[in-house]
Amino acid sequence: MRTATLKSKAVTAWDERNLASLKPQDFEPLPDLTDEESAEMDREFLASATEAQQEQADDLRARGYTVTPGPVEWISPIEQWVSRLLCWEIPGSSDDASEPMGARKVALTLDLPGGSPKDAIKVSIETKVVQEVDRDGRTTWHESLDTVSLTVYADGQSYLGFVECTCVCEMGHTLIALQRDPSPEIGQRVLRVLLDIDGDAPDWPAPLYAALKPLNKCQACGRKLDDPVSRVLQLGPTCANNLGLAHSQRVVEAVMRYCRARGLL
Ligand SMILES: [Zn+2]
Structure with missing residues (x-):
């Protein structure tokens, strides 16, 4: 089968049996949008995702991280290949499964070109699992991305950090955050390597x-x-x-x- 299970990690559980039942007619149908309205909505999504990226970057810099912002897109290219590596049909999370599943951890070492031949990026991907009981008492398990942490070896130094590839609203953003103040050029090289892996x-x-x-x-x-x-x-x-x-x-x-x-x- 697939990657090692992280047995130490607790499964989060949701029980929705007590929620009042909602019928499809309780929801308003979505209005049909003209091309112009739809383009306007896309612009709003782009603006709010860009703003969210800026806010997160400011927050991380205030906490001592060196931040390299990546693209703002519908699907982060990094989330795309990480999801494909985890064998998910769609980026970001697994399909609902009726069998219990465990969270996973996958660690790979990538080459980091453009510096010393020893330069490398260790990428450590951890997932989380949520167990859900729906209103009909049916139990399902669902796996999604938890953290993508990095150890970057460059300049004869190592820098710990992480990748954010998030969808906060309709559109998502990507950024690299590294500790211990690496030169901006290192963040750019790391971002390039991670964006270049074509998960599609x-x-x-x-x-x-x-x-x-x-x-x-x-x-x-x-x-x-x-x-x-x-x-x-x-x-x-x-x-x-x-x-x-x-x-x-x-x-x-x-x-x-x-x-x-x-x-x-
Ligand atoms: Zn082996």
């Missing part, structure tokens, strides 16, 4: 494999890799399978094609 690519997971740092050991378990496919992909077959990532000679060829097309080989 038809040849997925090639873009993710291409971004991994060559560690000459399995990225997930640290074991020595002795077959040629694993050595290129930086993951052993079992760990790739646990992550839900394809692992074969065909994937190796897709990664090679991907790197050649981007001038990385």
Whole structure:
């Protein structure tokens, strides 16, 4: 199956059985919008998401973080690939499941080009699970993104931080926050690497494999890799399978094609 379960993490529970039942006719139908009205709404969404990003950046800077703002978009490109890595159908969260599930933690080390060959980004993705009992007494489990934390190695230093890829209103924003005052250029390099992984690519997971740092050991378990496919992909077959990532000679060829097309080989 997929990535390791975080057993220590509590499952949040919601019980909606006591809520008064709402019927579909209790909701007002949405009015049909003209193209102009719809464009105006998009502008408002963009303005409020940009403002939310600015406010969060100011708040984080006041708390000592160095902030690199990313794009304001309907779906954060980072949320997109993280969600695809977690095997979710849509970005941001899983479908409702009728079987209990645990929260997950996935850690990968990405290359950080543009500086010393040792520079790298360790990305640690944690999910949370909510158990919900609906008005009919039906229990479902739902997994969503909790934190995406970073350890950036650059300049011979390490910087802790995190990625925010949030949808506060209709549109969301992306930003990188790092502690210990790295130069702004480091934040830009980290942002570029994380935005460049195309979670929508038809040849997925090639873009993710291409971004991994060559560690000459399995990225997930640290074991020595002795077959040629694993050595290129930086993951052993079992760990790739646990992550839900394809692992074969065909994937190796897709990664090679991907790197050649981007001038990385
Ligand atoms: Zn492994």
